[in-house]
Amino acid sequence: MKLYFKYMKVLFKSQIEYRTSFILLSIGQFFIPFLVFVSIFLLFQRFPNLAGWSLYEVALCYAVTHIGFSLSECFARGFDSFSGMIVRGEFDRLLVRPRTTFLQVLGSKFEFTRVGRLLQSLMALVYALLNLDIVWSYDKIITLVLMIASGVFIFTGIYLLSATFCFWTIEGLEVMNILTDGGREMSQYPLSIYKEGIKKFFTYIIPFGTVNYLPLLHILNRAEGNKFLYMISPLYGMVFIIPCIFAWNYGVKHYKSTGS
Amino acid sequence: MKAYYSFFKMRLLKGLQYRTAALAGVFTQFFWGFILIMVFEAFYRSTSSPQPISLQELIQVIWLQQSFLVFVMLWFRDSELFSLITSGNIAYELCRPTSLYGFWYARLIAQRLSGAILRSLPIILVASLLPNPYGFSSPVSLFSFGLFFVALTLGLILIVAISMLIYIFTFYTMSPTGSLLIFGVLGEFFGGLILPVPLMPPLLKSIVYILPFRYVADLPFRIYAGNIGIHEGLQGIGIQLLWIFVLLSLGNLWMKNALKKVIIQGG
Amino acid sequence: MIEVEGLYKSFKVAQRNAGVTAAIKSIFNPQYKTVQALEDISFTIDEGEIVGYIGPNGAGKSTTIKIISGILVPDSGKCSILGNTPWKNRINHVRNIGVVFGQRSQLWWDVPVMDSYYLLKDIYKIPETTFKSNLDLLTATLDLSALLSTPVRQLSLGQRMRCEIGASLLHDPKILFLDEPTIGLDAVSKMAVRNFINTINQEKKVTVILTTHDMSDIEALAERIILIGKGKKLMDGTLTELKNRFVTHKTVTVDFAASTQDLSIKGTTVLSRTKERISLAVDLETIKVSDVISILSQNFDIKDVAVNAQPVEEIIVDLYKEFQI
Numbered sequence: 118m119k120l121y122f123k124y125m126k127v128l129f130k131s132q133i134e135y136r137t138s139f140i141l142l143s144i145g146q147f148f149i150p151f152l153v154f155v156s157i158f159l160l161f162q163r164f165p166n167l168a169g170w171s172l173y174e175v176a177l178c179y180a181v182t183h184i185g186f187s188l189s190e191c192f193a194r195g196f197d198s199f200s201g202m203i204v205r206g207e208f209d210r211l212l213v214r215p216r217t218t219f220l221q222v223l224g225s226k227f228e229f230t231r232v233g234r235l236l237q238s239l240m241a242l243v244y245a246l247l248n249l250d251i252v253w254s255y256d257k258i259i260t261l262v263l264m265i266a267s268g269v270f271i272f273t274g275i276y277l278l279s280a281t282f283c284f285w286t287i288e289g290l291e292v293m294n295i296l297t298d299g300g301r302e303m304s305q306y307p308l309s310i311y312k313e314g315i316k317k318f319f320t321y322i323i324p325f326g327t328v329n330y331l332p333l334l335h336i337l338n339r340a341e342g343n344k345f346l347y348m349i350s351p352l353y354g355m356v357f358i359i360p361c362i363f364a365w366n367y368g369v370k371h372y373k374s375t376g377s
Numbered sequence: 378m379k380a381y382y383s384f385f386k387m388r389l390l391k392g393l394q395y396r397t398a399a400l401a402g403v404f405t406q407f408f409w410g411f412i413l414i415m416v417f418e419a420f421y422r423s424t425s426s427p428q429p430i431s432l433q434e435l436i437q438v439i440w441l442q443q444s445f446l447v448f449v450m451l452w453f454r455d456s457e458l459f460s461l462i463t464s465g466n467i468a469y470e471l472c473r474p475t476s477l478y479g480f481w482y483a484r485l486i487a488q489r490l491s492g493a494i495l496r497s498l499p500i501i502l503v504a505s506l507l508p509n510p511y512g513f514s515s516p517v518s519l520f521s522f523g524l525f526f527v528a529l530t531l532g533l534i535l536i537v538a539i540s541m542l543i544y545i546f547t548f549y550t551m552s553p554t555g556s557l558l559i560f561g562v563l564g565e566f567f568g569g570l571i572l573p574v575p576l577m578p579p580l581l582k583s584i585v586y587i588l589p590f591r592y593v594a595d596l597p598f599r600i601y602a603g604n605i606g607i608h609e610g611l612q613g614i615g616i617q618l619l620w621i622f623v624l625l626s627l628g629n630l631w632m633k634n635a636l637k638k639v640i641i642q643g644g
Numbered sequence: 645m646i647e648v649e650g651l652y653k654s655f656k657v658a659q660r661n662a663g664v665t666a667a668i669k670s671i672f673n674p675q676y677k678t679v680q681a682l683e684d685i686s687f688t689i690d691e692g693e694i695v696g697y698i699g700p701n702g703a704g705k706s707t708t709i710k711i712i713s714g715i716l717v718p719d720s721g722k723c724s725i726l727g728n729t730p731w732k733n734r735i736n737h738v739r740n741i742g743v744v745f746g747q748r749s750q751l752w753w754d755v756p757v758m759d760s761y762y763l764l765k766d767i768y769k770i771p772e773t774t775f776k777s778n779l780d781l782l783t784a785t786l787d788l789s790a791l792l793s794t795p796v797r798q799l800s801l802g803q804r805m806r807c808e809i810g811a812s813l814l815h816d817p818k819i820l821f822l823d824e825p826t827i828g829l830d831a832v833s834k835m836a837v838r839n840f841i842n843t844i845n846q847e848k849k850v851t852v853i854l855t856t857h858d859m860s861d862i863e864a865l866a867e868r869i870i871l872i873g874k875g876k877k878l879m880d881g882t883l884t885e886l887k888n889r890f891v892t893h894k895t896v897t898v899d900f901a902a903s904t905q906d907l908s909i910k911g912t913t914v915l916s917r918t919k920e921r922i923s924l925a926v927d928l929e930t931i932k933v934s935d936v937i938s939i940l941s942q943n944f945d946i947k948d949v950a951v952n953a954q955p956v957e958e959i960i961v962d963l964y965k966e967f968q969i
Contacts, residue, residue, distance in 0.1 A: 120766045127763050131754030134795070141555025148562050156572035160420055163428070163576060168419040210750050212715045214767055215739045221767075292401035295408045303412050310419035311412075373717045373731060375655065 120216070124224030132229055139230060147233030150183055153305075154241055168310040174337060176245035179305040181261075181329040183238035185268015186301045187231045193273040195225040197297070199280035208372070218369050219362070222280070251336060260332045260348045267328045267351035274358035275300065275323070281361075281368035300325050307333065328354040385487040389494065399495040406500055410443040414511055430575035430604050433510070437602035438573060440513040442594060444500035447492035448533050449570065449594035451540060452561030455488060458544055459553040478632045481544065485537045517603035524610045528597035531617040536593045538624040539564070545628065548635040569595040575604065589620040645851060646689040646712065646819065651721035653682040653707055653875075681707045682718065683875040691818075694845055694852040696866030700964055704875040705855045709821055712853075713743050726818060739768065742812030746824035749804065750811055751796045757807045758792040761814060768815035775814065782810040785843055786836070802833030809837065813844065820844075822854045826861055838864045859956040871963065878967050883956075890959050890966075895952045896936055897923045900944035909939050 132139055157179065161172040170178075190197065199222060202208050211221045251257065279293035300323065308316055308330035320326035327350040334340040335347035414436055421432045430438075447453060458481060504513035516522040543560050547553045565571055568590035574582060585591050596613045599605040605613065656676045682704045689695055699705050710716040712723060714730035714737050723729060728737040744750075751760040765775050783789050786806045791799060799807065805825065812820065822841070826834045842865065844850050854866060862869060862883065869886060871879040879886065895915065902919045911930030915923040926936050933951055940946060954962075 123763050123766045127752055127755055127759050130759065131752060134754045137550070138555045142558060145555060145558030145562060148559065152562060152566045152571055156566075159572055159578060159581070160576065162578065164420040164423050166423045167416075168422060206745075206748055209710065209715045209745070210743075210748065212734065213713050213738045213741065213743045215735045215769075216767055217735075286397060291398055292404050294405050299405065299408055299412065302409070306416055306419075311415050315411075315415075370717075373715065 121220065121224055125227055128227045129229055132227075142230035143233040145233070146187075146230050147237050150234055151237045154179065154237070157305075167306065170307050170310075173245045173248040174333070175306060176241050177249065177336075178307050178329050178333055180238050180242035180245055181264045181268055181333075182301055182304045182325075184235065184242065184265050185270075185328065186272050187234035187238060188265075188269045189272035189276065191228050191231040191235070192269075193223060193276045194228040195222045196273070196276035196280040198226055200283045203283050212373070219365065249337075256348055257336050260335055260351070263349070263351035264329055264332050267354035270355040270358050271323070271325065271328055272297065272300075274361040277358070277361040277365050281364045284368040284372045296323055304329060324354045324357055327351055385491065389491040402496050403499045403503075406443040406446060406496065407503060410439050410500075410504065411511075413439050418510075428576070430573060430599075430602075434599070434602040434604045435573060436511060437513060438595075438598045438604070440501070440504040441598040441601060442570065444497040444504070445493060445529065445594070445598075447489050447496065448529065449536060449568070450561075451536065451543075451564035451568075451590075452557060453489065453492075453540070454553070454557060455485060458484070459547060462544070462547045462553075477636065478541070478629050482537060482541060485540060486533065489533060489537070516601050521600055521603065521607060521610070524607065524614070525597050525601040528592075528600055528610065528614055528617065531614060531621065532593040532597050535589060535617060535621050535624065538621060538628060539589060539593075541628045542624070542631070545631050545635050548638065564590050567591065568593055575599070589624065592617045592620060645691045645726060646687075646853075647722070647724045648688070648712065649686045649722040651682050651685040651708070651711060651723065652680075652719045653704075653711065653716070654678050654680045654719060680875050682711075685721070685872065685875075685877050687870055687877065687880060689851060689853065691851055692845065692849045693868060694841070694854065694866050696862040696869040697853055697855045697872070698857075698862065698869055698960070699872040699878075701857075703873045705872065706823065708872070709743075709823055709853070709855060713741055713821055714738055739815065740817055741819045741821060742815070742817035743821045744805075744808050744812050744823065744825055746805070746822070746827040749796065749808060751804070751807060753796050756793045756795055757788075757799075757811075760796070760811060761792070764811055764814055770815050774816060778814050778816060782813060786810050786840055802829050802836070805829060805833065805837060806840075809840065813850075816848075817850065819851045819853070822852065822856075824856055825854065826856065826858055834858075834861070841865055859960060863956055873964065873967050879963070886959065886963075887953065887956075890963060891953050892928055893954065894926050894928060894933055895923060896926055896933060896940075897921065897950045897952070898937075898940050898944065898946055899948040900940075900946050903944055905943060907940075907943055909936055912936060 154176075157175060158172065161167070161175075167175055195202075202222070202225065207225075208218075211218055211225075214221060275293070275296045279297070282293065300319070303311070303315075303319065304325040308319060308326040311319075316326065320331075331340075331347050331350040335344055340347040417435055417439075418432060421428070442449065501513060506512065516525060543553075543557055546556055550556055567585050567588050569577075569585065574585055574591055574595045577585060592613060596605065596610070596617065600610045600613075655678070657679050658676055685704070685708060697705055697708065707716065711718050712725060712730055714734045717731040723731075725737060726740050728740070730737045751757060752763070761779065764770075770778075783792070786809065788806060788810055791803050791807055794803075796804060796807070809822075809825065820841075825841075826837055829837065838861065841852055841854075845852055852865070854861065856862065866883065868882050869879070870877065881889075896912075899921050904919065907922070908914075909924070909931070911927045912924040915925055917923070922940075924936065926933055937949060
């Protein structure tokens, strides 16, 4: 853990070496989701609701997804840009060091410019919470915290998975965008607006639905049946990372036998 | 001209090499389109009052956007060109017996074209096989298809003219990522790629109509969908031509200035 | 210390021809070829040795280095380095080794060298005292003091290479793998790097395995060389042995007081002849150099004698030819 912070320190130093670029990038990172949010806002001016969801409810959904996304992009960026590491042959270097590859790749890159995106999603969160009429109780607060943590885990898991594919193919990774960027765009709206197949896939297999949609039903008092299940559903999203780590280790093994 | 052609061929070959990537791209774009359609469908379901663009027309626009993405995206980057500028290796380019603006321009067009050849058709094909409300359908008339084709071509010329400005801008900032990102995002927004132009509130819409960005994607796609009629379409094409003229001359002039600066600095 | 026995490794390589049709064809029917990268490689290296591992491009040098540094797993074979099998006890194994890839950097590009060193200290869990003393030694011998506070991207290639080597020795490795450490360096930097390798080899008893294409590296550093080609070990011995075995000719050049006398010595061929100088190629299998000189001295009033052997570079070229690699 200490090492992880050291990595962070060194990389932070490198990034602020290019000050203007750093600031511009952070601003850009603020605007990308901001304009998406503005679009959602404007759509709600024209349409009364989104399949029964109000603007503020969608905003809460949106905020949770984007906070998870920006945090994991900031901290697990090493996996996101892993293909470059393979192409440049830098992965060999990690293998001759006495630490796990997971930790070293995690520490190989931090994207601090995502602070802009994080700020924007926090603003959306505050905006949603101020306008929603929620009676807060401990279980709801815990649920919200779990949702955000779960978001970080699930995106990190997907990065890990797509990095694993790099061991076999450098090309063709674009399809993983469906899960990262696509997953983000999709899960910024409540899952219930989608078709059955998509809903199932993103609840059970890549469990985005358990990160925000299901627990949100609990927070908004829309849940039916066992409320506790809705409350702890983000945990399922966290567990998603475990098979991803196994896949990663398998990928490293494969790399060591082919060297490519 | 021959140099441009061989450059184009090389790009196409390179694209073919990465065929899995192309396939993945098709798949990704398809997924995106589907998600967008479902979101808009949910919005449209909430009201019975008529909208400036029907869901049916909007679906056509979305599929066109997805398949011609490489034509209409501003952030489509050529990192080789950027590194040429920032590393100072631009000196080599200056030794070539062609105009730098023309050569880069052709290069960027070639990139977008080769990208589109590999990706557009498959997406259009699959999208037209989809069941009715979601599928991609034929244009309203043959004439409007012709108009769409002209507007799309001019749109490509226009977007490259705009992106040339970003490359030239790099001569001054020396770091492309930040400015590219901000340019790209704003261009996307004002081009109607995030929020469809017809669904914008009046004030925003009038700003968008002043800027060049919507003439890249919004105009040709809505002509195809039948949301923009023949008359308005022809008008739009006129404005496209105007913008192309303005931006090409501006780019050429600015490039000359930027190069002067490079030469004075001694690389 | 290092025992390698019967290493085999093969790779599958995709075959693809130029042109659009071939590109499309390979979409449906990709062709693969198996390349035998290593075939029955065995050797033993003792503590404190400096071994030059040489061979032409694609001979399998990097593959071997990758296997014994724990990056690759071989198809079969055994390897024991200080009691560890590299691909089984990777983390324990790599604590004992330092690796320098001449073409790649292990330093963080945008920060001063010292920051990279501190990070490596944590990665390798180097105790404070060890780190200090090693750093002092490295700074002194590699002349790093002025470089440590400079960001890596501003260093010249030679300066960077010195810092790279320093970085791979911070954790007191017992074995150092150098993969083309002098590639692209100017003469002065090459000398500095070589001197340093000799110093740490003698003072810290670090075992060094070195791959290079620069034969003067080998001459300056390695007492022993292992030659491989097409994945097979072709030769293992000292540089002198190599010379004795493969140097078949020497050139004797003699300056003398003007004379036009004709001369033919068995086992030699005249390369050039003027009034005051003769240059002979001597076939060492037929006659000794000393005998040639004594015959010459009986016939001429000798002023100066020079004996030249083939340079190592040429020997290697001959070797490659002989083994057809």
